[in-house]
Amino acid sequence: MPAYCRTQIGSPLGNSPLINPLRSKFPKISQTQTLTLRMVSESGSTKRPTCTRCSKPTRICLCNRLKTPTLHNSVAITILQHTLEKNHPLNSTRIATIGLKNTHIITVSDVCFQAQFLIRLLHRSCTLDEVENKDVIDVTIEKKGATSSLSTTNFDQLFSSSNVAYHDLRKGFAVKKLKRKLLSSNEYEESEEFNIAVPSGSVLLFPSEESVDVEDVSFEVKNLIVLDGTWAKAKRMYNENPWLKLLPHIRLDFDKLSLYSEVRRQPRAGYLSTIESVVYALKAVGEDSEGLDGLLDVFESMVGDQRRCKDERLSKVSEL
Structure with a gap:
């Protein structure tokens, strides 16, 4: 007997909201609204005060670490984020959301x-x-x-x-x-x-056989699509989203060691975090680099926070 659909939310050809990275409107944020964004809330599971912007515990909030205001990047950033990555303590996409104005996060499941x-x-x-x-x-x-x-x-x-x-x-x-x-x-x-x-003008940052070095792109890049997840999850997202194969593929050709290497396993040199990949790709396609390095400074400090937390836990265990 053939399977049938019990519930369908949204018509295949209906008029559901369409997210367009090149047509987003960014409303002006007043001082009062800014303060509201930085208010903390009690997490139901951990009971720890949490920043509503960066989703980090308030004692290690990332928002005030930005040396410059949110950057108005001309090249749009679309991040396809795996569902398991969203709440990971070392997820670097949160830095892109608070540091880059023209950024869109799309949650993707297996x-x-x-x-x-x-x-x-x-x-x-x-x-x-x-x-x-x-x-x-x-x-x-x-x-x-x-x-x-x-x-x-x-x-x-x-x-x-x-x-x-x-x-x-x-x-x-x-x-x-x-x-x-x-x-x-x-x-x-x-x-x-x-x-x-x-x-x-959309491109996918992904190291496939069809990818070319980001500096060899012969057209104007207007929208950079990035996969956010472990490398195993990123590969699965790529395989399970066939529309990605319709895009020009670009890659970053260098063997730089990720700042992640201290606290999170990377397959090899050149495999970078999401925020590192975004920053280096934006620089390569001609985005104004002023302020971009500041995002990496915030990421480095976040990695340092995680390293200290890990050391504190190990110290407490050794004292038992």
Whole structure:
């Protein structure tokens, strides 16, 4: 018996809010509002006062460590953050959110049963002749990226740079993810996880076989997409989000040791934290470097906090 959908939140072609990194409006924040952002709240689980901006305990709040006001980066930053990374004490994306104005965080979960991706062009004047003249590509995948169904037999050809549809999609597209949770052998629950615009000039920072050095990009980068998670989780996000393969891939070619190396395991030199990757990539594509190094200083201090906390715990254990 075929499975059926018990609950569907959001129509596949409906008008759910579309996150566009190039059209975000940043309201002016008054002094009163700024103070409100820095008020603390009691966490229900830890009972520790926590900063509402950086989500760190108030005694090690990161907000006041920024030497400059929030930077107005001209290149938008879109961070696809794995669900398990959000509350990690060493997650560096929090520094991007408080230090870079034009930053968007999209929460992404693993595919445990199935996920459906609906891809459509942002510009109606574009055509997708290779997709039967439709402006929607429908892809359903299973756990770890195995393809379950496609809306067109020519979908694989979209990843070829010689394909006309490939170049149309490079002009900008929107992607909606509907995740499915299996409830029983013939029943699943469906809900919308994200609906985002991927404008022209978007690139993915990911070291694949197709990636080129960030300094060799021959067009203006307007939107930098970064995967936030452990390297194992980042690879899984990449495999389970087929729309990422439609983007130009860039990489950072250097063997710099991450500041993470003191407290968090990295596969090898050159594998950096999210905030380090963002800062170095922004510099490489021509973003004004003034203030960017200050974000790395905040990150270094956060790593130092974690190292001291670890030493304190070990000291208490040794005293028992």
